[in-house]
Amino acid sequence: MPWDPRIERLLERYPALRAVGHTPLVPVPIFRDELPEVEVFAKMESLNPGGSLKDRPVVRMLLGALAEGRLAPGRTVLDSSSGNAGIAYAMVGRLIGHPVEIVVPANASVERKKRMLAHGARLVLTDAVQGYDEALREVRRRYGAAPDRYFFCDQYSNADNWRAHYETTAVEILEQTGGRLTHVVLGVGTGGSVTGVGRRLKEHDPRVRLVCIVPDAFPGIEGLKPLGSPGDIVPAILDESLIDERVEVTADEAYAMCVRLARAGFFVGQSSGAYLAGVERVARRERRGRFVTLFNDLGERYFSTRLWD
Numbered sequence: 001m002p003w004d005p006r007i008e009r010l011l012e013r014y015p016a017l018r019a020v021g022h023t024p025l026v027p028v029p030i031f032r033d034e035l036p037e038v039e040v041f042a043k044m045e046s047l048n049p050g051g052s053l054k055d056r057p058v059v060r061m062l063l064g065a066l067a068e069g070r071l072a073p074g075r076t077v078l079d080s081s082s083g084n085a086g087i088a089y090a091m092v093g094r095l096i097g098h099p100v101e102i103v104v105p106a107n108a109s110v111e112r113k114k115r116m117l118a119h120g121a122r123l124v125l126t127d128a129v130q131g132y133d134e135a136l137r138e139v140r141r142r143y144g145a146a147p148d149r150y151f152f153c154d155q156y157s158n159a160d161n162w163r164a165h166y167e168t169t170a171v172e173i174l175e176q177t178g179g180r181l182t183h184v185v186l187g188v189g190t191g192g193s194v195t196g197v198g199r200r201l202k203e204h205d206p207r208v209r210l211v212c213i214v215p216d217a218f219p220g221i222e223g224l225k226p227l228g229s230p231g232d233i234v235p236a237i238l239d240e241s242l243i244d245e246r247v248e249v250t251a252d253e254a255y256a257m258c259v260r261l262a263r264a265g266f267f268v269g270q271s272s273g274a275y276l277a278g279v280e281r282v283a284r285r286e287r288r289g290r291f292v293t294l295f296n297d298l299g300e301r302y303f304s305t306r307l308w309d
Contacts, residue, residue: 037288058088060164083112090119157236165196187213191238198242
């Protein structure tokens with residue numbers, strides 16, 4: 001399925017961005033012997049040109065802003081990110097000719113920070129102990145101090161974020177599964193994939209169960225928000241009414257699943273490991289079903305973290 005017509009017209013000007021999306025859906029057979037009536041499939045989002053799922057919403061947000069005249073010439077694209085969206089911003093910003101500034105928690109992996117710098121982005125680091133919400137607070141402070149300098153993309157409240165997944169990710173899942181699935185397992189970073197994918201799949205079949213992975217608060221899982229404390233910033237675009245079940249997954253469980261996946265030939269990052277740990281939890285309880293999840297990025301992005309220690 002093509003993008004929104006406004007985005008399609010702009011893609012004629014930036015044809016390299018047509019490489020975003022259309023990722024394969026592949027079987028993940030690691031539970032087959034124990035759970036013969038369970039099928040598991042994953043979208044290989046690391047095959048996007050920026051190396052992650054985040055290419056989809058960033059293309060939609062920035063090209064949508066260009067189409068509507070909200071991204072004026074010379075404005076610096078500003079947002080916060082734990083890394084993957086920052087890479088997408090840096091890459092797409094370079095292609096469309098806008099400088100990019102990203103506020104990043106200091107504990108984001110070295111690999112992701114280097115990729116952002118390689119595309120020419122400016123990084124502002126925040127205290128890792130205060131978590132990703134401190135990066136959100138800092139980006140708002142910076143925009144408030146110089147609103148004429150920046151285009152604040154604000155992926156947490158930008159509806160083009162979830163629309164990207166509604167228009168592309170979910171439609172691809174329906175095409176690739178023939179519309180036959182029982183569960184989709186995702187997590188909340190900005191809320192875009194949960195809202196966009198969940199909304200489209202439930203329009204297709206309200207019986208599809210949306211399972212949301214909840215990480216531990218500390219050390220946490222890069223890219224995922226716990227949303228378990230009263231002070232946690234809840235993404236404005238997150239439609240929690242779509243979520244049928246929340247499954248808690250610790251960082252250690254996510255890391256262990258990443259190692260198990262690597263032994264099976266899938267080299268993925270920690271959020272992908274968390275998603276599949278959630279798939280296993282639900283599948284062992286249900287004993288049958290057709291599960292779809294996302295492999296958000298590659299394991300190479302975490303060599304500098306304790307994931308592969």
